[in-house]
Amino acid sequence: MKNNRKYSGLLLLVVLLIAGSIDLNAQPPKKTEPTDPAEIAKLRADVESNPADFKKHQDYIKAVGFETTELEKQYDAWIKQFPQIASVPFAIGDAYCNRESPKAKPYLLKAIAIDPKLDKAYSNLWIDAERWGDFAASRAYLGKAVEPRRYAEWLAKGYKSNKDAEAAGTQ
Numbered sequence: 001m002k003n004n005r006k007y008s009g010l011l012l013l014v015v016l017l018i019a020g021s022i023d024l025n026a027q028p029p030k031k032t033e034p035t036d037p038a039e040i041a042k043l044r045a046d047v048e049s050n051p052a053d054f055k056k057h058q059d060y061i062k063a064v065g066f067e068t069t070e071l072e073k074q075y076d077a078w079i080k081q082f083p084q085i086a087s088v089p090f091a092i093g094d095a096y097c098n099r100e101s102p103k104a105k106p107y108l109l110k111a112i113a114i115d116p117k118l119d120k121a122y123s124n125l126w127i128d129a130e131r132w133g134d135f136a137a138s139r140a141y142l143g144k145a146v147e148p149r150r151y152a153e154w155l156a157k158g159y160k161s162n163k164d165a166e167a168a169g170t171q
Contacts, residue, residue, distance in 0.1 A: 035063040035064070035065075039063060040060075040063050040064060043056070043059055043060040043063050043064075044060060044074070046059070046060070047060050047078070048078075048081075051078065051081075051082045051085045051087060051088055052085050052087045053087070054087050054090070054091060057087060057088070057091030057092075058091065058095075061091065061092065061095045066095075066099065071092070072092070072103075075088065075089070075091070075092040075107070079110065083114075084114060085114070086111045086112075086114040086115035086118050086121070087111075088111075089107040089108070089110035089111040089114070090107070090108065090111035090118060090120070090121050092107050093105075093106075093107030093108035093110070093111055093121065093124065094108075094120070094121075094124055097124040097127060097128055100131060102132070104124065104128050105125065105128050108121045108124050108125050108128065109125070112125070112144075119144070119145045119146070119147070120145075122141050122142075122144040122145035123141075123142075123145040125137075125141040125145075126138050126141035126142040126145055129141055
């Protein structure tokens with residue numbers, strides 16, 4: 001009996017040490033130091049030179065941060081400036097989704113309005129709908145997120161339509 005208590009106590013200590021060493025923050029850490037305005041200007045110019053480059057958007061968003069209203073204002077301006085480029089609303093929608101912000105959905109919806117085959121936006125909408133308890137919408141978004149991949153798989157296998165795939169038993 002004493003051995004069981006001894007091991008239980010030791011196990012509890014190990015669990016507490018492990019739990020204490022894990023960073024349990026759901027949100028990314030806030031920026032502690034402002035980015036140099038010249039660096040932000042350079043990153044803004046980089047995005048404007050190639051607004052379809054998602055990585056450039058990520059760099060800009062990381063530099064500006066979420067603590068000011070500058071980010072949202074800039075993206076609203078870019079959405080007007082580049083109305084046919086889905087990466088623009090998707091970039092800020094993705095960033096908000098990763099921060100579990102309700103601001104994500106309108107931007108993600110704008111992205112799929114521009115590019116209805118943007119499966120990553122549907123995936124983010126699925127996560128967002130699940131997060132806010134809209135399970136019917138989440139299932140619909142999940143279906144849209146996997147649809148392009150399934151279609152590509154069917155084409156790769158030589159199927160002409162969904163009926164061909166069903167007949168082959170891949171459904």
